[in-house]
Amino acid sequence: KAGVTQTPRYLIKTRGQQVTLSCSPISGHRSVSWYQQTPGQGLQFLFEYFSETQRNKGNFPGRFSGRQFSNSRSEMNVSTLELGDSALYLCASSPRTGGSTIYFGEGSWLTVV
Amino acid sequence: QQQVKQSPQSLIVQKGGISIINCAYENTAFDYFPWYQQFPGKGPALLIAIRPDVSEKKEGRFTISFNKSAKQFSLHIMDSQPGDSATYFCAASASGGYQKVTFGTGTKLQVIP
Numbered sequence: 001k002a003g004v005t006q007t008p009r010y011l012i013k014t015r016g017q018q019v020t021l022s023c024s025p026i027s028g029h030r031s032v033s034w035y036q037q038t039p040g041q042g043l044q045f046l047f048e049y050f051s052e053t054q055r056n057k058g059n060f061p062g063r064f065s066g067r068q069f070s071n072s073r074s075e076m077n078v079s080t081l082e083l084g085d086s087a088l089y090l091c092a093s094s095p096r097t098g099g100s101t102i103y104f105g106e107g108s109w110l111t112v113v
Numbered sequence: 114q115q116q117v118k119q120s121p122q123s124l125i126v127q128k129g130g131i132s133i134i135n136c137a138y139e140n141t142a143f144d145y146f147p148w149y150q151q152f153p154g155k156g157p158a159l160l161i162a163i164r165p166d167v168s169e170k171k172e173g174r175f176t177i178s179f180n181k182s183a184k185q186f187s188l189h190i191m192d193s194q195p196g197d198s199a200t201y202f203c204a205a206s207a208s209g210g211y212q213k214v215t216f217g218t219g220t221k222l223q224v225i226p
Contacts, residue, residue, distance in 0.1 A: 004156075033213070043157070043202065043216040056213050090156050092214075100206075101147060102214055104156035 002027065004105035006091050012111045018079040021108045025072050025093030031055075032074040033102060034066060037088040046089075049074055050097045081112045117205050119217025126224050132190040134220045136203035139184060143205040147214075148177065148188050151200045160201070161188070193224045 005024040013019050025032050033048040045058040049068035066076040072093075078085055088109050092102035118137045126132045136146075144165055149157035163170045163177040163186065170177045176189040190197055203217040 035216075042218045045213050045215070048213060058213070100145070100208070101159055101162060103159065104149075106154075106156045 004091055004093050004103055006089075006105035006108050008108060009106065010109045010111075012113060013081050015081055015083060015112055017081050018077060019081060019110060020075055020077045021089055021091075021110075023074045023076075023091030023093075023105060025074070025091075026103055029093035029095050029103075030072055031094045031097045031100075031102075032068055032072060033092050033094075034074070034076050035090045035092065035104075036060070037090055037107070038086075043090070046076065048097065055097060078110075083112050086110060086112045117203060117215050117217045119203050119220060121220060122218070123221045124223070126193045126222065128193065128195060128224055128226050130193050130224075132193045132197070132222055132224070133187060134201055134203065134222075135185065135187045136217050137183075137185045138205050138215075140205070140207070140215075141184070142207040143215075144208055145206045146177070146179065146186050147204050147206075148175075149202045149204060149216075151202065151219075157202060190222075193222075195224045195226055198222055198224050 007022045031050045034046040036044045047057045048055045052068045063079045068074045088107045090107045092104045094100045094102045147162035148160045150160045151157040161175045165181045174191045179186045200219045200221045204214045206214045
């Protein structure tokens with residue numbers, strides 16, 4: 001079974017721009033969640049989608065948004081990029097929501113300059 | 114109440130030694146406790162997980178010890194090898210709710226020959 005696939009792997013953006021990151025979950029997994037990883041803050045939960053509905057959201061500003069498609073693929077968008085948004089963005093999928101194992105992709109490295 | 118506290122921040126162990134990483138939580142709704150291993154440039158990978166109905170789980174050289182009354186759990190790596198050098202994250206989540214995994218701050222393990 002193919003793992004979680006994230007694209008792009010690396011990208012550099014300028015302050016004020018926006019970025020869209022893509023995630024394809026493991027086949028059959030309906031829950032997709034997103035995390036931001038930085039050296040200072042560790043792994044921070046962004047949001048979770050299940051059956052195309054956002055189920056939970058972490059403590060991030062409204063510039064961070066996401067969506068899930070009917071095939072469970074998900075995208076997250078960050079608008080008006082700030083230098084502090086530089087991070088590794090990780091997507092994780094699981095077969096169901098709530099208290100089950102999540103499986104991470106390799107992540108998308110975003111650098112904002 | 115949502116925090117998971119992890120210690121130590123970094124750990125250096127001699128090859129063949131035992132590596133021990135500790136975590137503590139406060140939210141009694143947590144009922145699933147996975148450990149993830151992350152190598153540089155990679156996403157976190159599930160190592161081993163436990164539910165509170167057992168006090169210990171062993172998989173190969175990796176053992177989770179769980180103390181429900183103290184709300185603490187720990188990872189023991191027996192016969193530590195240089196290939197175990199990575200960052201380890203403990204985590205917790207609650208079933209019956211949304212898929213939000215709360216992570217510890219990570220422990221950077223270095224196993225020296």
